[in-house]
Amino acid sequence: MPTITIDNQRVTVPEGTNVLEAAKKLGIVIPHFCYHEALGAVGACRLCAMTFLEGSDKGPKLKGVHMSCMVTARDGMVVSTLDEESADLRRHVIEWLMMNHPHDCPVCDEGGECQLQDMTVAGGHGIRRYRGLKKTYVNQDLGPFISHEMNRCIQCYRCVRTYQDYCGGTDFGVLGCNQRIYFGRFRDGTLQSPFSGNIVDACPTGVFTDRTYRFRARPWDLEEAPSVCPHCSLGCAVIPGARYRELQRVRAGVNAKTNGFFICDQGRFGYGHANRPDRPRSPRLGEREVSWPEALGALRRELEIIIAEHGSQAVAFLGSSRASLESNAQLLELARFFGSENFALEIDPERDRAARTTAALLGECARSQEEVRRSDFVLLVGADPLNEGPMMALAVRQAVRAGGSAALIDPRPVELPFAATHLPLSPQNLPEVLKALAEERFERFSARERTVLAGISARIKEAKRPVLIGGGNLLGSSGAQLLIEAARAFSRGDRACGAALLLAGPNSFGSALLAAQSPGPDRLLAQMQEGRIRALLCLESDPFADHPEPGRARMALSRLKLLAALDYLPTETARRCDIFLPTTAPAESAGTYVNFEGRMLPFGSVFDPGVPIQITGGGDHPPRSFEAHTPGSLPRPAWAALAALRGDSLSLAHIRRNLQRSDARFAGLAELEEGGEGRRVNGAGQMPGHGPELPKHPSAEGALRLVVTECLFGSETIASFSPVLDPVRPAPVVRLHVEDGVRLGIHDGEKVRLRTELGDLAVEVRLCEAMAPGIVVLPRLRQGEWEIFVPGVHRDCILQKEGG
């Protein structure tokens, strides 16, 4: 650990730290543009100059003015940032960078959070001397998310290094050379990378700004708080910003253990759910809007009547993976309060079992996104990270960029932003392959498969930090168990093999930990059908849309005497329930999610709920009528509403303290800081009961196996209620192996009829080679006729040519 002296202050930094970072540690911030912690140093902007007075004790003597981002701190270095020579150089460099920059700050969306503005002031440049013409450019239409204003560019290359190097995009880059540099696309058009929004954060000035937030607010007018992304199980840090009771944007937060510095576009642009005009904001009895006391009183009375008539077990409680840990815990408290043992914290039975299995077994095998980024071999089994947890794809990409390698065993044609060997095996073979890998017995596989599998097995054994990543949807509970067992089998005394499972929701792991005593959603549904459960209280869960057997779920729900729901989305359950209690959206209240690795991540409250002024003012000036209450401000945090049902009023801090006192696995929860790195839970969940056996082969002659798969911008509940994402919703196409296409006489792009036991669907077919034969891959698309198809269920289907 070298110790160096900067401006007469000593600092000791880890080996390999550059001098710019070392200075930052002392609180000395020197202007810089091209250096970025995640992108590395390139020494291009020439702004971070410092004067080296003494080189190091060892190695070459370094004296004079150097770019501090390019110099590794060594013992004995003496550096000055105040020296006139380097200060003068910085002043000139910034003046030169500012030469062509327009003075359009008053109309620039970056104003107020512009690094160029800050650095210009910090660099000591104030009065413009250049009187010539400035360079101007024609901007491009980069799609619905990003605005382009090339005149402001200072050629720092951060956008390209983010888009191409870090995120693996190939449709945006740098054109021209020297005085003609242009950052853009080959032609106008929507940026293709699902991580495109990161160039907004990376750009130090206003070349790339968030188009969805254009001219809406100045950053100093925004209410912001460190938060956690609610759109998948990875738990990336985000900073939502709200103004005028409207969630206006989301930018990436920094968490070294999870996302690092970047987020995906679903996390960034999936925010519209909070502002929807049709969002339910009032407690309701049937169709009638009522006050909170009336709704709570009625709900409690109804539940008590049913319990008095049919016993405590006649009321059931359904939590979810999108509700916070605290809310789910309060739901359990409520079940206990009423003496009911009938609860589940996830409606989809296989997702429930997969999450509970993961929470029970993962233990010390768990790997964070950061650990995946530092891995040297990653095997993905039944995992489609771009669609099931996009930032995980980037984590693996960083591992591959650093010299590691990756392989994928998956029936689907999985797109990845890095090179990987792909072995397409049918879904029913995935458990077998995991077993075979753990036991190193490949004789059941074909010669080609054997070679690939032996290669994968050898690479796992050679690797120092291998990680196996599975997808909960495709692997299910037994697959998750086999994946973790395989990781254990590959672990040795000198090094462990890690595992990660992509789960369904932001709090799947947390809900699974709490669900130890749950009989599971299957039992709940069966008892509803039998008429033994008479009342169901749904916490931010939509059994109408999310049960894999919609017909059965509808039948069971129709038999209920009382259906009550707490939610912040206008789901079918929220629309159809007898008693409705409005809850706050994730950005409107604090809480905690436990991410896929078991990391507790608390998030803060960004703003208070209320109908956006945009809506109350009809898009014009805020209305000039005055009242004592904010319109639409009734939603309450679910944990508060659930506590109130018991007649209790608890603060969040109180709930967290109770939780960690009663359950040692959540130790430290109450002390965690919002926006911090979080902390892994201390202990495991319990294994769920066995699920039904998967059918091995298609039942009907000529039938294909239907594999429903999550898709980015189309599947996730909260994002599906966010209109901001409407322009990029995925196309409704199914994919089929080329061989099956030939056999069935179906051509690429042809419209055919997909027949399943759930009904028929007209679909367009895309033929693919990089997938397993015998399957049809169908994306999970919400809010349309495709919604009935839920991932994780193995169903047969028949493709029939129209008119055939």
Place this chain on the structure above:
Amino acid sequence: MAEVLLTEDQLDHFRVRAAEIAHPRELVIDVLRAIQSNFGWVPDEGVELTGEILRLSPLQVEEVATFYDKIFRQPVGKRVIHVCDSVCCWSRGAEEIYAHLQKTLGISPGGTTSDGVFTLLPTCCLGACGEAPAVMIGLTTYGDLTPERLDEILERERAALEE
């Protein structure tokens, strides 16, 4: 000049080469120059065709195509005159040469003569500092230039084209 971007033989050749080598990207310049030599310049379709042959996105090809000032992404005359505007040439009268060319040809930098023969462009160092001032016409470099010598050279280039 042929109206095809690449002949069937060239297409086959580049497709085979691209399949053989580990990094097909290294052929970008070769393919673009072949297109330019056939077509006179590289239109958008040429960039897309290069990308398709080398399995690159059009943008990845465009990054290289626009980096080099000897790959033309706009129509040019039959002969492009690159006038060196680096320091050695300045010090030995390049400005005079540049002005003379503009006057004689009746075009400004970036322009093409009305008969479509010459396009005038500045370029960075031609590596002919020893014989500064220098220009490059087509692929031939001419040094130790004076306005008189330049007139002869232009005459010869024009005559060569007419043959």
